[in-house]
Amino acid sequence: MYEHFFQCPYCWEDISMLLDPSIKKQTYVEDCEVCCNPIEITPEFQENELIAFNARDIEQ
Known part of the structure; x- marks a missing residue:
């Protein structure tokens, strides 16, 4: 597993x-x-290294 902040x-x-x-x-x-709002998470890995990460709000 990989921890990302x-x-x-x-x-x-x-x-x-x-x-x-x-x-x-x-x-x-x-x-x-913290605030319990939904976040769309999009990580991308290459050779077990994180190369891209996006966390965006989901408008409701």
Whole structure:
């Protein structure tokens, strides 16, 4: 597993998530651990290294 730190697009708090580098490109939704709003997470790995990461708000 790979721990990645980033800012929540809603509350701007620093949070961390565990990412699975065995899946090269993925998109999923996870709630912020601080404000509980849904964040669309899109990490991309190459040779088990994180090469791209996007965390965006889901307008509701």
